[in-house]
Amino acid sequence: MTTTVPLIYSFPEFLGVADAVADHVISAQNQTLYNTTDPKQIELIKSRPALLKSSSGISVTQQSPSHSPSQSQNGISNNVTNGGSKAKKDKKIHKKQEVRFKIAISGGSLIKILHQGLLPRQEYIEWDKWDIYFADERLVPFDSPDSNYGQAKREIFDLIEGDKKPNIYHIDEELIDDNQEAADDYEKQLIRNFAKKDSVKLPMFDLLLLGCAPDGHIASLFPNFGEQLREKLAWCLPVENAPSGPKNRITLSIPVICHAARVTFVVEGKTKAPIIRTIMERPEKGLPSSIVNEGAAGRVSWFVDDAALNDLYDITKKKYKFLSFPEPATAT
Template identity: 75%
Template sequence: MTTTVPLIYSFPEFFGVAEAVADHIISAQNQTLYNTLDPQQIELIKQDRLKRPNLLSSSSTVSINRDNSHSAINIKKEKKKKADARFKIAISGGSLIKILHQGLLPREDAIEWDKWDIYFADERLVPFESPDSNYGQAKREIFDLIQSETKPRIFHIDESLIDDPQECADDYEKVLINNFARKDSVKLPMFDLLLLGCAPDGHIASLFPNHGEQLREKLAWCMPVSKAPSGPENRITLSIPVICHAARVTFVVEGLTKAPIIRIIMERPEKGLPSSIVNEGAAGRVSWFVDDDALNDLYDITKKKYKYLSIADPCNS
């Protein structure tokens, strides 16, 4: 077994995975934006912000006792910081997009799209109209179907750079630096949630099992990928350190074709598959949402029942 066992939530079918992942994402959103999952507390915070939209603006005047000035200012700064919070999420492509389509779109009443910043854990360097484009697939199956008047901010690659993997990776890294390190010097960006799938060959994002040099990369945030063994050859991908630095790392895997690789990931960490590395590197912050088919080859594994936190449990509906 893997030396660091992640949380593994298993469901009888695809739709169960989609609903639970939606709840997981919405819970991460609420924890990030409001520091609570209590719906009554969240509603009170929203109402308070509506009543005081200019709270802590640079032109506001603050009357405070001299002795308590520093603590009062710090509290107000903290409230202002929370009011301006963004939910920073990174996603990959493939079957994960279908699960997000199935789970998120029916739950738009609980999603605050206007506070979302969406990034991509990897991208295939093809035109956006190609079925192989992660952004293109997400646009067609999620973004274009959002009913809300408010929309998320979406950060995708520069389509004009798809013929040069290194330049494309450098450009996307600059986007990350601008958004995560504009004011502060940070070693790595921190996503509030990073969602990944896992292919039958064991690759996650565009990190492939036999690309050892990339799996050992310590400094780069975003890397070019050439000669990928499956699918489009040229890609970019977030690095292992960036993935492991996320506040929450979530794998979403379904299907009987994934069962053999899931067994190796969980039982043979010494094989050094990318997801096994993440299980160890982000220990305590990793969750797996899988259907029963994907666990078909695992016999000695502890599965947990998923507890719904932000939407109604469909089993109780």
């Protein structure tokens, strides 16, 4: 395995990570919905919604950051095409499938970071255009503190302001006693929403957010679970006998994670420092996040606090540039 260095953004404290991740998420939302992060362009599009439906108006076609001709340092492109006079001549409006922001999240400390960063900035969020999925789930009742969906519901979804809500796709709670059936059922949800009548090899999330545990597992993909890390075809996998936490789980597969338009790791705390060093300096060990760094090269970002980088000495950290709201003083 070759060494692939992703974008790494480091902040002095937890709140700085939360602020930057919130901007990153909202910028990915805007890029997906409007093909730009420029607030003025977004307001123009919102004031003329017919342009979104016109094949000759403002293009809102999503571009993967790795192929965008105008990629910013944050992995978010900033690109709008205006059809101008041609749009005036072409009065026929072509109905298109509604553009939606498809995001997958994992649980744990990531939920707390999203709570801290997103909830104070709901004025920038178009919740009703979000489709939220889970990168993994522990097969426990939703009221359990170990449930990713349950935690996200309590700390984020139940606190969304107003009547406009996201679509949320979670496991069937009635299937938690059968991890194979739960994984198959969740994969069917993905197929219905991403494939529909088309034949697609893999779903493409606009943004996939992951944490990284001290043992190196991401989502519910664990080190030394070689068969799962080598899986090439399945979208969703059952997990048995997980070495930490609830034993039975489901998880998105490595190919699905690597196929996302943007893959973002969010890690904080000194307890993560040893594993972060291994991930960045010893990719040949084949930890799940190292596999993703390589498989999604050019589309991976890491948002970490300084404590998580405590054991790394030879690494280039980037300054995060805020695109969707003013940079808070705490983020510097």
